[in-house]
Amino acid sequence: MELFFEIKLKQYQSSGFESVEIITCGEQSCPSCQKLEGKVINITDALAIKPLPCKDCTFDLESVNEIGWCRCAYGPHIS
């Protein structure tokens, strides 16, 4: 999962983007994910900090009561 985000970030980077925006599922996201909505982060920083998948995601998949399932994504940020 983490690798998936890393690949995405590198794709945006090689497409010439310097930063990305975090896109959540809005009201369907858990509170900790909602806090990240619209957050703009430098790709170099995102690769180092790895904000996605959210470590404190509390979203539960109906019957799956284990660890949260973060559904946030990166989108290219046009500055």
Ligand SMILES: [Zn+2]
């Ligand atoms: Zn979440």
Ligand SMILES: [Zn+2]
């Ligand atoms: Zn999330």
